[in-house]
Amino acid sequence: MGWTHRRLAKGLLFWPALLGFAFLGPRSRLCRMGLAGSSGETLSYQDEDYWEQRYKTGDKGANPDRIDDRGIGWLCGYKGPLQETLQAITAGDRSKVILNVGCGLDRLSPEIYADGYTNLLSSDISAHAIAEMQKSTAEDMPMAKWLVDDIMDMSVPSESVDIVVDKGTLDALLIRPQPFSCAAKALREIQRALKVGGIYLMITHGRGDPDAWRLPLLAMPHLSFNVAKTPDMGGFFIFVCTKLPSDSGDAEEAWRKAEEWARERDQEDQEAEFAAIDDVGQ
Structure with missing residues (x-):
């Protein structure tokens, strides 16, 4: 990983007055959750059909995430x-x-x-x-x-x-x-x-x-x-x-x-x- 820090700015951006704004709770990692497809297979975030079903039905699968669509x-x-x-x-x-x-x-x-x-x-x-x-x-x-x-x-x-x-x-x-x-x-x-x-x-x-x-x-x-x-x-x-x-x-x-x-x-x-x-x- 010889190029890991190539062209990365050293300065950080700060908005200290805005730290108290409302937000969704932190998630350390999104898990590979899913819902059942029409043929019985488990669909998840990697599948286009997952998003079609989720947006059509609101179903987030067996282990629903905390995302407010x-x-x-x-x-x-x-x-x-x-x-x-x-x-x-x-x-x-x-x-x-x-x-x-x-x-x-x-x-x-x-x-x-x-x-x-x-x-x-x-x-x-x-x-x-x-x-x-x-x-x-x-x-x-x-x-x-x-x-x-x-x-x-x-x-x-x-x-x-x-x-x-x-x-x-x-x-x-x-x-x-x-x-x-x-x-x-x-x-x-x-x-x-x-x-x-x-x-x-x-x-x-x-x-x-x-x-x-x-x-x-x-x-x-x-x-x-x-x-x-x-x-x-x-x-x-x-x-x-x-x-x-x-x-x-x-x-x-x-x-x-x-x-x-x-x-x-x-x-x-x-x-x-x-x-x-x-x-x-x-």
Whole structure:
């Protein structure tokens, strides 16, 4: 992991006056929970059908999580540190093009739009979620755009977005099988969609310590981000990742190295899980 701290900003961002805002309770790790599919198989966060069923029926599976899909939603509400951060990085410029990835039925997109950011594109892998949000917001968000899309293979044009907002989507990828490979693909797509100088705004508190699990991902050799992060904001962290001009060199070779590193980390992760299962069985 020779590149773990490459291009990472040493400064941290602080909002001391906002530490008392309301938030969802902290979760040290999202477990691999699921619900039964039509053929009897167990679906979980890694499955597209899981999200379709969840958003259609509200069923969160046999071990339901604590996520409020239609209220505060994933991790935190908009008002507070998230809103303050977005306003700071846009310098109040409401014309910025914003992409909210993995929007689901969360209230984040409507709240960003109501704050004046009307050049807003929201995407999710669930067609049901996008259709419902389009219908429910048609009157209040006439300029907003909604898109069924996979964060690991997005249809968003290259260098077309000023800010990508990710509230818990990378966290969901990190509980899939091959979590690091999935995250590497998603981050490649996010960087591709961002303009140079654009910002990936990641709100996270999913799997593991944020420094150990997020910083190595953001410093992979196919990426070019300057990174700052908040302290613990009460169960979640905010990462501000600014896209830098690409380093001169072979982009394909950089991606090959990133894929190799991700596969190695996935293997280590799987071995650790098997070892933990063996320990429980002793």
